[in-house]
Amino acid sequence: MITELTVRGARIRVRRSGDPAHPPVLLLHGIGRSLEDWDPQHDRLSADHRVISVDLPGFGLSEPMPGRVTLAALAEGVAATVAALGEERPVHVMGNSLGGAVAMRMLAAAPARIATLTLVNSAGFGKEVTPALRILAVPGLGKQLLRRIDARSAYRIERSLFHDRAHVTEERVAFALRVAARPDNARVFLETARELGTLLGVRAAWRQRLLSQVAAHPRPSLIVWGDRDLILPAAHLAAARAAFPHAKTHLFADTGHLPQIERADDFADLARLFLTAHSSAV
Known part of the structure; x- marks a missing residue:
């Protein structure tokens, strides 16, 4: 079920599935993306979890919250959205790309609210990132590029996310164009990208x-x-292991930036084992 909530004056888009009494799992997408990136996992995880995915404030079809877009503001906005849903238990947070950094920021800000972390091709572990994001730091150029997204450029963006081009569907390209046409899309994207990165x-x-x-x-x-992964290279996994030596890690073969889609069954199998092992954390 996809609904909209008003949170801090903004309409935030949320999808929920599973029994609300089950342990809560929160799914967070990457920069310029939407909750649709987690759709396959709703079907696979909702039998024994309350699954919640969110369009981050200002991304997807959610409105931006007041103020400048920062990593801290995104994390606070997500936390406020979870609270607006009436979920008061510690949540199992899964974040892809930017969503991984948001998940970590949520833990840093309110440790008692986070049960476990699942980081999927997450930002935060290395300097290297696709030139398509670095170039947004060039004054004036980033805004022009984001305001001139057409079907061809939307296809190229989608193509960069997957190793298997079969996942680059007409529906995904059409939705990307819908998101790109939203009035606040360029500003939110640029503010986020420039806070987190530079041309280097x-x-x-x-x-x-x-x-x-x-x-x-x-x-x-x-x-x-x-x-x-063409967005954040798989070499970052070694840095992640060094930063969090207690973490369980896995490298998916022949897989791009969105394993939760491209390897949906295998990802869900790993996630369910992990969540079951740590269910007492909730």
């Missing part, structure tokens, strides 16, 4: 600070990557 890559300062904060509040963690 992902900023070190926020990464180092966040990883230190998360390490101070260890939680059971699962970290996975696709070995053919």
